[in-house]
Amino acid sequence: MIAFSVGLIAYWKIKRRFTIWTLFLSLAAYAGAIALKSVVQYFTANPFYEAVGGNLVAMGLYVGLQTVIFEVGGAYLAAKIAFSRGKIRAYDAEGYGLGLAFWENGVLLGGFALLNFIVIYSTLAGGGTAAQQLFDTLSATQPDLFVSASVALTHVGLGVFERISSLMVHFAWGILCVFAVAFKNKRFLYLALPMGMVDFLVLYAGSLGTLNFEILFFVVCLLCLFVALWFTKAERKNVTTVSLSTASEAGDKRLKSLVKTNFKRALSFGSVYLIIALVMSILFGAVIGGTASVSDDVPMVVSQSFPMMLPVFAVIGSFGGLMVFVSDRTKGVYEYLIAYGVSTYEILWSTLLVTLGLVTVVLGVSLTGNIVITLLMGGSIQPALIELLLIYTIPISYASVAFMTMAGMIWSSLTARVPGVNSPIGICTIIGVGPTMAVLILSSFFSGSSNFLLLIGGVTLTLVVLVAVMLVVANKKMNRERLLADA
Amino acid sequence: MLENKNIEYNVENQLSSIGSSPVVLFDSVSSGYSGRKVLEDISFRIDEPAIYVVLGPNGAGKTTLFRTLAGILKPYSGRIEIGGYPSETPEARRQLDYLTHIDGIPEGMSVRDALRFYAGIVGAGEADVDRVIDLLKLGELSVKRFGQLSQGQKKRVSVARIFLKEKRVYLLDEPTSNLDPKMASEIRELVLGLSKDKVVLYSSHNLFEAREIGSKVIVIKNGKLALFGNISEIKTEKYTIGIRTLGVDEVPYSVGKEGDYYLFELQGPEEVSALTAKLLKKGVQIREVKEMQNPLEELFK
Numbered sequence: 001m002i003a004f005s006v007g008l009i010a011y012w013k014i015k016r017r018f019t020i021w022t023l024f025l026s027l028a029a030y031a032g033a034i035a036l037k038s039v040v041q042y043f044t045a046n047p048f049y050e051a052v053g054g055n056l057v058a059m060g061l062y063v064g065l066q067t068v069i070f071e072v073g074g075a076y077l078a079a080k081i082a083f084s085r086g087k088i089r090a091y092d093a094e095g096y097g098l099g100l101a102f103w104e105n106g107v108l109l110g111g112f113a114l115l116n117f118i119v120i121y122s123t124l125a126g127g128g129t130a131a132q133q134l135f136d137t138l139s140a141t142q143p144d145l146f147v148s149a150s151v152a153l154t155h156v157g158l159g160v161f162e163r164i165s166s167l168m169v170h171f172a173w174g175i176l177c178v179f180a181v182a183f184k185n186k187r188f189l190y191l192a193l194p195m196g197m198v199d200f201l202v203l204y205a206g207s208l209g210t211l212n213f214e215i216l217f218f219v220v221c222l223l224c225l226f227v228a229l230w231f232t233k234a235e236r237k238n239v240t241t242v243s244l245s246t247a248s249e250a251g252d253k254r255l256k257s258l259v260k261t262n263f264k265r266a267l268s269f270g271s272v273y274l275i276i277a278l279v280m281s282i283l284f285g286a287v288i289g290g291t292a293s294v295s296d297d298v299p300m301v302v303s304q305s306f307p308m309m310l311p312v313f314a315v316i317g318s319f320g321g322l323m324v325f326v327s328d329r330t331k332g333v334y335e336y337l338i339a340y341g342v343s344t345y346e347i348l349w350s351t352l353l354v355t356l357g358l359v360t361v362v363l364g365v366s367l368t369g370n371i372v373i374t375l376l377m378g379g380s381i382q383p384a385l386i387e388l389l390l391i392y393t394i395p396i397s398y399a400s401v402a403f404m405t406m407a408g409m410i411w412s413s414l415t416a417r418v419p420g421v422n423s424p425i426g427i428c429t430i431i432g433v434g435p436t437m438a439v440l441i442l443s444s445f446f447s448g449s450s451n452f453l454l455l456i457g458g459v460t461l462t463l464v465v466l467v468a469v470m471l472v473v474a475n476k477k478m479n480r481e482r483l484l485a486d487a
Numbered sequence: 488m489l490e491n492k493n494i495e496y497n498v499e500n501q502l503s504s505i506g507s508s509p510v511v512l513f514d515s516v517s518s519g520y521s522g523r524k525v526l527e528d529i530s531f532r533i534d535e536p537a538i539y540v541v542l543g544p545n546g547a548g549k550t551t552l553f554r555t556l557a558g559i560l561k562p563y564s565g566r567i568e569i570g571g572y573p574s575e576t577p578e579a580r581r582q583l584d585y586l587t588h589i590d591g592i593p594e595g596m597s598v599r600d601a602l603r604f605y606a607g608i609v610g611a612g613e614a615d616v617d618r619v620i621d622l623l624k625l626g627e628l629s630v631k632r633f634g635q636l637s638q639g640q641k642k643r644v645s646v647a648r649i650f651l652k653e654k655r656v657y658l659l660d661e662p663t664s665n666l667d668p669k670m671a672s673e674i675r676e677l678v679l680g681l682s683k684d685k686v687v688l689y690s691s692h693n694l695f696e697a698r699e700i701g702s703k704v705i706v707i708k709n710g711k712l713a714l715f716g717n718i719s720e721i722k723t724e725k726y727t728i729g730i731r732t733l734g735v736d737e738v739p740y741s742v743g744k745e746g747d748y749y750l751f752e753l754q755g756p757e758e759v760s761a762l763t764a765k766l767l768k769k770g771v772q773i774r775e776v777k778e779m780q781n782p783l784e785e786l787f788k
Binding site for chain 1: 648
C-alpha cells in the first residue's frame with residue numbers, strides 16, 4: 001500500500017507535476033484534520049457513546065460528520081488559503097487529492113503499521129524472554145498476527161482493498177475542494193462534503209461482516225470518485241490544456257537549484273564538522289555499541305549510548321548548511337536572490353532542506369558504518385537498538401537540526417555579524433544539542449517505554465511546531481533588509 | 488549649477504502626461520531601513536527605453552531607490568509597478584535585472600559555477616553561461632575561484648550576471664566602478680546596446696560618464712526627487728579636466744598644471760571631445776583625461 005501510494009505520487013510527478021508544496025499543503029490539511037478529530041474524540045467520544053446508548057446510527061453520524069467537517073472542510077479551507085496566496089491552482093487538484101490519500105494510506109496507516117511490524121517481528125526474531133512476553137501479549141490482543149499464511153493473505157488482500165477505497169474517496173474530495181476554490185464554484189464543495197460520510201459505514205463493519213463491509217465501502221468510494229470525475233469533466237479538460245504557470249514552475253526550479261547547489265557547498269563548507277561528526281559517531285558506536293552488543297555484562301546505559309548520542313553528532317555534522325546561509329548573507333548573495341524574485345521563505349526553506357540533507361548523510365553513513373562494524377566484530381543488532389533508533393534517534397536528529405538551523409538563520413539575520421561563540425555557529429551548538437539533553441534529562445523522570453515515547457513525541461512535535469512558527473513569522477514579519485549584507 | 492526650477496520639478500505633470508502601463512512607475516514612494524525614511528515621496532514614470540542616469544551625492548538615496556525598485560526594500564507608502572504589475576508580483580520581478588555595488592557571488596565558487604548558480608535562479612541555461620563568458624571575456628577566468636580574482640575581474644563577473652537572461656528593466660548601481668578605463672568603456676558599450684529596447688537605470692558619480700552614456704537623468708537629493716528630465720538640463724558653472732601627456736612641456740589652451748596633469752576649464756563635458764581633437768591636431772600625445780573635481784559635488788552643495 002505504501003509502494004502503491006508513493007508510486008501514484010511518482011507517476012503524477014512525471015505525468016503532470018507534483019510540487020513539494022502541494023504535498024505539504026495536503027499534509028497540513030490532513031494532519032490538521034486528524035489532530036482536531038483526535039482532540040474532539042478524546043473529549044466527547046465516551047460521553048457521546050453513553051448519551052446515545054451506543055446507537056449505531058448516532059455513532060455513525062458522529063464519526064461521519066467529523067470527517068465531513070474536519071477532513072473535507074479542512075481540505076477546502078487549506079486549498080482556499082493556499083489558492084489566495086498563489087500557492088495552488090486548478091492544475092494541482094489531482095495532486096492535492098493524491099496527497100491527501102498518500103498521507104492517510106501511505107503514511108498514517110501504511111508507514112506506521114510497517115514500523116510497528118518491523119519492531120514486533122525483529123523483537124520476536126531476537127528470541128529470549130522479551131520475545132516470549134511480546135508473543136504472549138500479542139497472541140491475546142492481536143491473534144490475527146499469528147493466523148495461517150492463507151488466512152493472513154486474505155486479511156492482507158482485504159486490507160489493501162480497503163485502502164484503495166480510501167484512496168479513491170480522498171482523491172475525489174481533494175479534486176472537488178481545489179476546483180471549488182479555483183473556479184469559485186461552491187457546487188463542487190457541496191458535492192465533496194457528503195463524501196466524508198463514508199466513515200458512517202465504519203461502524204457497521206462488525207455487523208455486516210468484513211467482506212460485505214469492504215465491498216460496500218469500495219462501491220461507495222468508487223461512486224464518489226465517479227461523481228468527482230463526472231462533475232469536473234469540463235473543468236479538468238480545460239485545466240489540462242492550460243500551460244504550466246511559469247511563475248510557479250520557475251519557483252520550483254529556483255528552489256531545486258538553490259538546494260542542489262547549496263547542498264554541495266554545505267558539504268564543502270562544513271566538511272570539517274561533517275568529518276568530525278562521522279568519525280566520532282562511528283568510533284562511539286563501534287567501540288561502545290559493538291562491545292555492548294557482544295557482552296551481556298555491559299549495562300543498558302552503555303549499550304544505549306550510541307543511539308542516544310547520535311543526534312548530537314547529527315547536529316555537529318549539519319553545521320555546513322547554516323555556514324552557507326551566514327556566508328551568503330554577509331556576501332550580499334541574498335540581495336540578488338531577492339531582486340530575482342526569491343522569497344524569504346524560499347531562502348530559509350532551502351537552507352532547512354540542505355541541513356536536513358546533511359543529517360541524512362550523517363545518520364546514513366553512521367548507521368551503516370556502525371552496523372557493518374558491529375557485525376564484523378561478531379555482534380548482533382538488537383531489536384531494542386532498532387526500536388530506539390526509529391523512535392528516538394532519527395526523529396530527534398531531524399527535529400533538533402531543523403530547530404537549530406531556523407534559530408541560527410533568524411539569529412544571524414537579526415544581529416550584526418559577530419565572531420566567536422556569539423556567532424550563529426557558536427550559539428547553535430548549544431541550541432542544537434539542547435533537545436537531546438532535554439530528552440536525556442527528562443527521561444530520568446519518566447518510567448516505562450510508553451512514557452518515554454510520549455516524551456520523545458512531545459519534544460519532537462514541539463520542535464517541529466516551533467520551526468514551522470519561526471518559518472512563517474520570519475517570512476511574514478522579518479524585513480527583507482535583514483537578509484542584506486551588513487553595511 | 489542645477490537651477491532651482493529643476494529642483495521644483497513638477498511630479499504631477501510628469502505622472503499624468505503619458506498613457507497607461509508605464510515600464511516603471513514610482514508613485515509617491517517613501518522607503519528606507521528599519522523605519523528610517525531615506526526616500527521621501529518620490530514619483531516618476533518611465534515609458535520609453537533609454538538609459539536613465541541616476542545621479543546624487545553619497546547618501547542621497549540612490550542605492551535605496553534601486554533596492555526599493557528591485558523589491559528588496561518594501562516601501563513604507565506609495566505604489567511601484569514594473570511593466571504594469573505591482574513590484575511584489577513574480578510577473579514584475581521577472582522583468583527586472585539588478586546589479587549592485589556588492590559582488591554577491593557565493594563564497595568558494597568558481598566563476599563558471601557562480602554564473603551557473605545565478606543562471607539556475609533566473610531560469611537561464613548552460614548556453615547562456617557560455618555566451619556571457621564570451622561576452623565579458625571571462626574564458627581564462629572561468630575556472631578560477633571568485634576570491635582569487637582582482638577587483639576589476641570580480642566586477643566583470645558581477646556584471647556578466649545581468650546578461651544571463653534578457654530582461655525589460657535593468658538597474659545598474661555603478662557598474663563601471665573598479666574597472667580599468669578600457670573595460671569600463673567596453674561595459675558602457677554593452678549597456679548602450681541594451682538601451683535600444685530596454686529601460687536601464689544607471690547610477691554614477693561621474694557626470695562625464697553620465698553624459699557619455701545617457702540622455703535622461705534622475706537626480707536624487709536628500710532622499711527627494713530633484714530632477715527627472717534631460718541630462719542637458721544640468722548646467723555646471725565650471726568644468727575642469729586634467730590631461731596627462733607624453734613628452735610635452737607646453738600644452739596649448741592649458742590654464743595651469745597640477746602634478747602630471749595640465750588643467751583645462753570648459754563649459755561642460757560635451758566640450759571634452761572637441762578639446763582633445765584640437766590638441767591631437769597640434770601634435771600633443773594624450774595619455775589620460777580625467778575630471779579634476781567631481782562637478783556633481785559642487786552641484787549638490
